[in-house]
Amino acid sequence: MTRRLPFLVAAAAAFCFLLGITPGWVHQPAAVTAFGRLPVLSEGRFKPLDSVARSTLLVIKGSQTIVLPGKEPTVLTPDQWLLDVMFAPEKADAYKVFYIDDPDLIALVGKSEANLSIHYHSFNEIAPHIAEIEAQEKLAEPVGAQARNHFQSSVVQLYGNLSHYLRLRRAVVPDGSKDFLGELIHLQENLVEGVDAVRAKEEGKPHDEAKAAALMEEGQKFVGMSESTDLLAIPPDEGDDPNAWHNAGHALLETFGKGEVNPAVFAYAGMAYAWRGNQTESFEHILGLYQASLAKHFPRQVEKARIETVFNAAQPFYAGMWMYLGAFLFAALSWIRWPEPARLSAVGLVGVGWVVTTVGIATRMWLEGRPPVTNLYSSALFIGWGSVALCLVLEVIYKNAIGTAAAGMIGFATLIIAHHLAMAGDTLEMMRAVLDSNFWLGTHVVVVATGYASTYLSGALAIIYILRGIFTRTLDKATADSLARMVYGIVCFATLFSFVGTVLGGIWADQSWGRFWGWDPKENGALIIVIWNALILHARWAGMVRQRGLMCLAVFGNIVTSWSYFGTNMLGVGLHSYGFTQAAFWWLTAFVASQLAIIALANLPLDKWRSFRPGPA
């Protein structure tokens, strides 16, 4: 049994992951899944509606699913939620999807003292207070993002979320329209006469005033629609620029010139009608027709959208996170009981986790057409991935579960960080012009991230040394020496990569801004990491530190790296200031405190270390 355990563990992990990809596993009808795969142009890139739904929910609610209360609570998938938002808003407006955690803001949306701990609110609950929210937002908005207090940033955030929601709600069906399909059919039928009437009116000839007025009113409505959404869901006509997608309102305004209602808008209106009326068959039928026409004219976008939906459903990084956690527990177990079976199980889990995240990162790269690191989110993914790869190499060399434990620790930590960074919105966002260089993104950013990854790895190994040495009897001389060699080797590796990466950054800066070095906070952060690694090496060469000192310095490297990686973004100055969150500041402080505590522990006299204490073995 114990010999088979590693295979069983790895197989179980792989099975769980594959289950996520299989279409039958997702609890939603096939037609809803198919709707989620429709490509649209949003935030500058083509993506499936499924991604629109998921990233919107992550931004406004902080999670991707909605549980509807009731006798039997039902779970709404992101696609189902989006369908209700777009086609049945009176239902969607009642879903409690707006996350608010500021007590003052909760009070502002009309909650009494006793209910200030209710964090999720529906649009219906908030709607009566929109004017006040808008007024407060106007007051808070001019304050710089860094200087806002919690209430101010919450109100700015809520206002943004509300308008995000409304832009989605108005994406294809105008506000308050109960039967949009009927209106469009009516428009189509009366179009010729209506246009004639308007023309005659403009030329001052006799005309049917009612028809002209009705058509003008339609036109006004479409103008309103075209201004109230940023979801470009309607594909261009054949022969037009294939990237020039428009929103529904814009496409409808062309009706008057072209003499017919845009068929894609018709399709969406038809789907809306069927969805509201619970007519599953006609929903599937209209969707099928629209899909077929898209697949004919935009095969590439349709295929990309399909792959992205599969990628969304698989959640490779979420799956990998749990695998790494499991691996860490197995590795730790291997030092206490069942050394080989537990260690190999851990290696198996890390291996599966690493393959899964590799596939995930590769898919992201393919979707974006970019190197792996393009923003803070992807840097967390990549740092985790690189660390785990290094750890696997260490494990192959030393076979003592240390590499695996470190892999589990760093893999889990980086993926949980990435998970939280994803709350900021679409993680496949477009690159600003200044960063738009695949060559430099591929070299500078990747090499710097590898340097960060290896610095964290040396810190993680040092933590294992200290904690095992103090709290367990398992750190014998051979293990201690091999850990010291690992840390030393990884610090050398980290020095090389962080230096080369920083230099490549300097060259990029010289190419694009005219200075090799500008003392920008992020540059300084990278430089500090290089110097810190160099300091560790020189301190060791000078004999100023031995094993224990080396470990303490390596743990401090975690603090240095975290400050450079996140802390510099929090200053809010410089070219690299992106992705700041207030919560991140407290997490960073807590992390620094924990690392200092570990360093303090390491300075306990050696006879307090259980591993080094003389006595019965």
Add this chain to the structure above:
Amino acid sequence: MNEIFRQARAFLVSLRLTVFLLALSIVLIFWATLAQVDLGVWGVQHRFFHAFVVSASVGGLQVPVFPGGYAIGGLLLANLLAGHIYRFKMGWRKTGIWIAHAGLILLLLGELVSGLVQKDYQMRLDEGETKNYAESGRLFELAVIDATDPKFDDVVAIPDSLLAHGTVVQSPKLPFRVVPKEYNANSAIQMRSQAPGAAPSLATVGMGTMVAVTPLDPTYKEDERNMPSAFVELAGPDGTLGTWLVSPLLGNPQKFDFAGRTWKLVMRPTRIYQPYSLTLEKFSHDVYPGTDIPKNFSSRVRINPPGGEPGREVLIYMNNPLRYAGLTYYQQSFDNNATILEVVRNPSWLAPYIACGAITLGLVIQFMIHLVGFARRRRA
């Protein structure tokens, strides 16, 4: 004597000094990075990196509290050189270390030189506009222009640092002396009619008699700019011509006649003139569809060499600057349809490339030596 020398040498060569200096440099960089929030990147360079000591204000007095960039960098350089001379032994196993540290020396020297001589300017061009000068983003000058001949201007430019120090300027090209009376590094102006309570102006002629000046604290923010103002008296051989207010806030030059010539007086961003000129043919700017995220921007520029030689057209865009006649032009930003180019003169731009190449090579060699040794030992 010999003993002292030996001890000093041992100190200078020691690795302990290296570690100590590295630690100091980390503290310095960390501190300076935090200080950027208040001081801005230029202020920080001036106070922390391009300085021998970092001073802090203690009870209104500037007291040196920490070694600055020059001190730490200089000591590191001495430490490195001493190490090269006395400690490093040539030999295969140390080749990497030797090359890397030689590169490091070059890097430190290169940064020192570029800190001293690098200059940056900006050039703003509207479509179709031609300019033969770039302007400083931070420094200003007082231009005294002899505009008698309509065909060309004869300019005497006085850096505003001279005005700030109150230095009286006399030039053989000028029939009067320029006597600074008052200088504000940053200021705001408004019409006197809207500021009834303002103190009387020092100015006796020109625009300055009509506006009131309010001194402001200098700003270090990246998106703000100091707007200096100064009162200058022009003193002729037979007495004063009057006192003028000069400031870039005033816009157009102020005109007056003296000694049979027509003069213009203006405070403007410091200019650097070139023998050639650039014409902006076309500026292009795209955003991602449905967003306002800039996707790219580029300037098609024509270079007009001196003497009417045929020019050529170049495209300047992100990550693709124009290097011409010792200057480098980068696409920095834009303002409607005007392009803003960053213009940099940095004669030592090549040094970091060579230095970093050497250090990287050295580190890679050393890493490989260790790796091969490690692999051999494991196999054994």
